[in-house]
Amino acid sequence: xxxxxxxxxxxxxxxxxxxxxxxxxxxxxxxxxxxxxxxxxxxxxxxxxxxxxxxxxxxxxxxxxxxxxxxxxxxxxxxxxxxxxxxxxxxxxxxxxxxxxxxxxxxxxxxxxxxxxxxxxxxxxxxxxxx
Amino acid sequence: xxxxxxxxxxxxxxxxxxxxxxxxxxxxxxxxxxxxxxxxxxxxxxxxxxxxxxxxxxxxxxxxxxxxxxxxxxxxxxxxxxxxxxxxxxxxxxxxxxxxxxxxxxxxxxxxxxxxxxxxxxxxxxxxxxxxxxxxxxxxxxxxxxxxxxxxxxxxxxxxxxxxxxxxx
Numbered sequence: 001x002x003x004x005x006x007x008x009x010x011x012x013x014x015x016x017x018x019x020x021x022x023x024x025x026x027x028x029x030x031x032x033x034x035x036x037x038x039x040x041x042x043x044x045x046x047x048x049x050x051x052x053x054x055x056x057x058x059x060x061x062x063x064x065x066x067x068x069x070x071x072x073x074x075x076x077x078x079x080x081x082x083x084x085x086x087x088x089x090x091x092x093x094x095x096x097x098x099x100x101x102x103x104x105x106x107x108x109x110x111x112x113x114x115x116x117x118x119x120x121x122x123x124x125x126x127x128x129x130x131x
Numbered sequence: 132x133x134x135x136x137x138x139x140x141x142x143x144x145x146x147x148x149x150x151x152x153x154x155x156x157x158x159x160x161x162x163x164x165x166x167x168x169x170x171x172x173x174x175x176x177x178x179x180x181x182x183x184x185x186x187x188x189x190x191x192x193x194x195x196x197x198x199x200x201x202x203x204x205x206x207x208x209x210x211x212x213x214x215x216x217x218x219x220x221x222x223x224x225x226x227x228x229x230x231x232x233x234x235x236x237x238x239x240x241x242x243x244x245x246x247x248x249x250x251x252x253x254x255x256x257x258x259x260x261x262x263x264x265x266x267x268x269x270x271x272x273x274x275x276x277x278x279x280x281x282x283x284x285x286x287x288x289x290x291x292x293x294x295x296x297x298x299x300x
Contacts, residue, residue, distance in 0.1 A: 010249075012218070013206060013225040017154070020208075058228070058247060087232025091241045107236075108229040109153030 002051040002119075004031045008041035008067065009056040009085070017110065018054055018085065024112035025119055038062025042070055050080050052122070057086040057093075065097065072101035081122050085110055139265045139285060142237035143278050147269050150230040155205040157271040165268035165275055176219070177257040178227040181248030182235065188282025190231040192223065193257055198274035199223050224250035230278075238288065 005022060009015045015034050022032065033048060035041035038055070039062040045053060053071065057064035064084055071077045082102045086093075089107040097105050103125060104118035144161050151157040177193040196219075203214050203222040227250045235245040257279075265280040 011221055011225040011228070013203075013222045014228075016207065017225075058249070060249070087228045088235075088245060088247055089232070090236065090239070090244045092244045108232060109150060111153065 002027055002030050004033065004048055004050050005052045005054065006033045006035060006041055006044050006048070006050045007054050008035040008038060008059065008064070010036050010059045011056075012036075014056060014085075014108075021110055021112045021115045022054070025115040027119075038064060038067035041067055045071060045077055045080055052081050052083065054083045054085060057084060057088055065100065068097065068100050068102055081125075083118055083122075137265070138238060138288075139280055140267060142234050143265065143267050143280060144269075145237045146230050146233035147267075147276075147278055150226060150233055151202075151269075151271060154226060154229060155202045157202065157205065159269045159271045159276075162268045162270050162275070165277075175255055176223060176252065177255075178220075178223045178250050178252045179257065180224075180227045180231045180250045182231065182245065182282070183248050184246035185239070185243065186282065186284035186288050188262075188280065188285045190227065190234060191257055191260065191279040191281060192227050192230065192276065193279070194223075194276040195274055196254075198272070198276065201272060201274070202226070220252040224252055234280075 005027065007015050007018050009018065019032055033044050035044050037059045041053065041055060042062065055064045055067055064086065068082050068084065071080055071082060084097050084102045084105045085108060086105070087108040089105055094105040103122055106114050106118060148159045151159045174196050175193060176196050176199045177191060179189050179191045182188045182190065199219050199222070200214060203219045204210055206222055228247065231247055239245060260279055260281055262283050263279050263281050264283065264285055267278050269276045269278070
């Protein structure tokens with residue numbers, strides 16, 4: 001069950017849109033924490049038991065792919081599922097991000113339907129992982 | 132008769148329509164022959180976003196402040212009273228980010244990678260634009276919006292990527 005979500009994006013508008021999509025996708029009861037860059041998001045992930053991280057790619061201080069690398073290379077944090085949202089989503093980049101450990105890459109503009117689909121994938125993955 | 136489509140024009144039009152509908156529920160219409168300047172200088176807002184890879188250039192959006200306010204209200208939902216200026220500018224910056232990404236995806240196709248810079252916003256008319264290679268006007272909710280593509284690098288791309296389509300006349 002997803003109880004705590006961290007949203008990382010340098011745009012407050014993008015964070016608001018993501019938050020709204022997550023709420024419509026059925027995660028309205030989850031606690032949502034926001035970070036304005038990758039470093040802030042990494043600090044939040046380290047200090048909270050996050051069940052999901054939704055991150056943008058193009059951010060100051062630490063960009064999304066560096067954040068993803070930092071999380072997936074940490075034995076303590078690598079179980080945190082990471083979803084990437086970006087306006088820079090070519091197939092080549094999508095493959096690279098999936099290889100790095102993201103479970104979904106959503107192109108902007110995002111929609112609640114795209115979130116629902118990605119969350120279903122996460123649920124299937126975790127069920128498969130439990131078996 | 133074979134007519135050559137301008138891939139930049141096609142990519143901008145698709146990006147504007149998809150972004151404005153997807154983010155602000157705005158149905159956009161392309162308009163030809165609109166005056167270059169939209170409103171008086173003190174009533175305009177612009178955002179410029181740099182394309183850094185694989186060719187260098189900029190995508191610039193300019194629109195009346197009243198339209199930017201309307202778009203921000205559509206995205207944020209119910210807001211009582213005035214929307215803070217920084218929220219309107221952030222909304223426009225996020226729109227430009229999404230629009231530029233979609234533009235590059237349309238222009239290059241899904242296999243090629245591309246990189247974007249960070250948006251810069253300003254009030255009034257956008258400072259002098261050199262190397263403007265495309266300027267397109269759109270209308271939505273009774274307001275106009277202009278999108279400029281800047282940078283001679285795009286011309287080369289345009290020539291490489293120009294598609295031909297048969298148009299029955």
